[in-house]
Amino acid sequence: MKIWLCLFCPALAWAQIGDGPVVPQHMDQAEIESGAISFDDIMEHGELLFTAKFNTYDGQSRPGTTGGGVAREVGSAPRFIRTSAPDSNSCAGCHNDPAPGGAGDIVANVFVLAQTLDPVTESVGADFSNERNTLGMNGAGPIEMLAREMTADLQGIRSDARSEAQSSGADVSRDLIAKGVHFGRITAHPDGSVDTSQVSGVDPDLIIKPFHQKGAVISLREFTNNAMNHHHGMQTVERFGVARTGTNDFDQDGVTDELTVGDVTATSLWQAALNTPGQVIPNNTAKARAIIRGEHRFAATGCADCHVPFLVLENPSFSEPNPYNPAGNLQVSEVTHTFEFDMTQEGFLPRLESTGDGRAIVRAFTDLKRHNLCDDDYQHYCNEQLVQAGVSTEEFLTRKLWDVGNTAPYGHKGDLTTITEAIHFHGGEARASRDAFFALDQNGRDEIVEFLKSLQILPEGTPDLVVDEHGSPKNKQSLAKIHGSDLPMHRMDP
Numbered sequence: 001m002k003i004w005l006c007l008f009c010p011a012l013a014w015a016q017i018g019d020g021p022v023v024p025q026h027m028d029q030a031e032i033e034s035g036a037i038s039f040d041d042i043m044e045h046g047e048l049l050f051t052a053k054f055n056t057y058d059g060q061s062r063p064g065t066t067g068g069g070v071a072r073e074v075g076s077a078p079r080f081i082r083t084s085a086p087d088s089n090s091c092a093g094c095h096n097d098p099a100p101g102g103a104g105d106i107v108a109n110v111f112v113l114a115q116t117l118d119p120v121t122e123s124v125g126a127d128f129s130n131e132r133n134t135l136g137m138n139g140a141g142p143i144e145m146l147a148r149e150m151t152a153d154l155q156g157i158r159s160d161a162r163s164e165a166q167s168s169g170a171d172v173s174r175d176l177i178a179k180g181v182h183f184g185r186i187t188a189h190p191d192g193s194v195d196t197s198q199v200s201g202v203d204p205d206l207i208i209k210p211f212h213q214k215g216a217v218i219s220l221r222e223f224t225n226n227a228m229n230h231h232h233g234m235q236t237v238e239r240f241g242v243a244r245t246g247t248n249d250f251d252q253d254g255v256t257d258e259l260t261v262g263d264v265t266a267t268s269l270w271q272a273a274l275n276t277p278g279q280v281i282p283n284n285t286a287k288a289r290a291i292i293r294g295e296h297r298f299a300a301t302g303c304a305d306c307h308v309p310f311l312v313l314e315n316p317s318f319s320e321p322n323p324y325n326p327a328g329n330l331q332v333s334e335v336t337h338t339f340e341f342d343m344t345q346e347g348f349l350p351r352l353e354s355t356g357d358g359r360a361i362v363r364a365f366t367d368l369k370r371h372n373l374c375d376d377d378y379q380h381y382c383n384e385q386l387v388q389a390g391v392s393t394e395e396f397l398t399r400k401l402w403d404v405g406n407t408a409p410y411g412h413k414g415d416l417t418t419i420t421e422a423i424h425f426h427g428g429e430a431r432a433s434r435d436a437f438f439a440l441d442q443n444g445r446d447e448i449v450e451f452l453k454s455l456q457i458l459p460e461g462t463p464d465l466v467v468d469e470h471g472s473p474k475n476k477q478s479l480a481k482i483h484g485s486d487l488p489m490h491r492m493d494p
């Protein structure tokens with residue numbers, strides 16, 4: 001079957017009757033790069049690909065390939081299987097709470113790593129896979145860009161230490177700090193080698209990988225290439241095409257070149273441009289007061305040490321592709337123009353907040369660093385057995401909290417139903433902070449929980465980031481003066 005490159009003949013697509021592909025038209029990367037396609041058309045196509053329930057004509061299924069992207073005997077696995085996938089009809093089949101692109105109910109959990117087993121596993125036991133709850137991608141554009149800037153900072157420290165060690169002929173040790181977050185230390189030797197044994201919370205390559213709760217994936221694009229194959233058996237040309245596999249039907253389902261490079265760009269850009277999470281502060285005075293006070297208490301109990309309330313993005317433009325993309329994902333060297341858009345100016349409302357001086361504020365409540373929340377008393381978050389991407393089974397990225405108010409359930413597995421339970425199991429590196437939380441009286445704890453409940457993915461199209469229950473803007477600074485004057489202030493702005 002031939003994929004239509006039929007961007008300018010919608011009439012023809014419209015004329016087709018009967019069963020056919022759900023995505024009859026594909027996007028051409030060269031046209032995206034040349035500016036021939038509008039931002040709105042890219043968004044529309046990205047949303048279509050994210051919500052499409054792919055079928056046989058599109059190329060759904062991968063009889064000759066595992067979800068990990070490795071060849072296997074044709075037909076050695078069923079067409080759909082909930083454990084190792086294909087497990088769903090569309091991306092939005094899992095990412096739909098509160099809207100497509102968002103998070104998921106526990107029913108949408110993924111059995112991570114089951115997809116690499118061949119033959120496929122029919123067990124959901126913890127010794128076969130790591131069960132994970134679906135995350136929301138709202139705000140994922142700013143998150144990917146923060147990770148890129150932090151990676152550049154960390155790698156910059158490494159290259160400076162290296163040249164200093166080489167020129168001085170002596171070892172040079174440096175603290176690894178990016179946007180105020182500490183990632184341990186490195187020691188560069190005069191022979192050019194670098195000792196990374198003291199590095200913490202990031203891989204020895206010093207690339208911040210902000211996606212997967214494990215911190216295992218670099219870009220929305222890399223995730224999209226993985227997920228299209230894994231969940232849907234939809235293979236992208238840049239990952240599975242002739243140039244890499246020697247065939248244009250690597251999964252042997254009879255459909256060639258299933259998704260173009262431009263399709264992956266559109267799907268990635270759509271996720272990057274989703275409405276940024278914000279805050280709902282109801283008009284009810286008692287609730288508003290609890291939210292304002294809870295935010296102060298959140299910092300005072302040490303939660304903000306990991307769940308950093310905001311990080312500043314020096315450059316608010318999202319650019320595609322990511323310069324740190326691993327092989328099998330579009331590289332910067334393969335494009336004539338990177339595609340750029342200013343996240344404070346374009347994309348779905350509400351948009352990323354500008355600082356007013358050309359930078360942007362990302363209020364995601366994470367440090368993009370991995371931590372171990374287990375100790376002798378609290379083991380809940382150490383419930384995995386399989387090592388993913390070489391990361392210890394105990395470590396997870398500090399969970400972003402900017403959407404925690406409307407993306408229950410909680411915890412990487414989604415097996416916790418309340419925010420208090422999620423806090424209860426914070427042991428290990430978070431033990432002191434957890435104990436400080438439970439040392440508060442009930443009202444103090446309730447204030448923190450009420451604050452977290454206010455952090456939400458707002459309905460698409462909401463113009464402001466801080467609103468009341470009707471979507472009207474709310475002045476947080478004045479509320480803070482009224483309700484938080486007796487509490488130690490913490491910085492809410494750069």
Ligand code: HEC
Nearest residue numbers: 088091094110132133134135211212213223224227228231
């Ligand atoms: C069967 C459910 C399911 C389907 C279908 C699915 N996802 Fe996901 N997605 C998840 C889960 C679960 C996670 C969290 C994985 C983890 O933390 O290990 C996730 C995470 C992600 C992330 C990383 C988010 C973050 O902040 O770390 C991206 C990006 C993503 N998915 C994109 C996609 C795209 C694109 C598709 C369709 C091609 C898709 N997903 C299909 C369940 C699904």
Ligand code: HEC
Nearest residue numbers: 303306371381396397398399410411412422429430433437
């Ligand atoms: C040492 C770093 C650290 C500290 C301190 C910390 N957390 Fe966390 N937090 C994490 C990590 C890591 C996760 C992800 C846990 C998992 O699912 O594996 C997390 C998850 C959460 C979640 C679950 C969110 C969801 O959507 O599933 C909540 C709620 C939360 N933290 C609140 C708090 C509060 C409140 C405090 C202070 C009392 C706090 N955290 C202190 C690192 C930290």
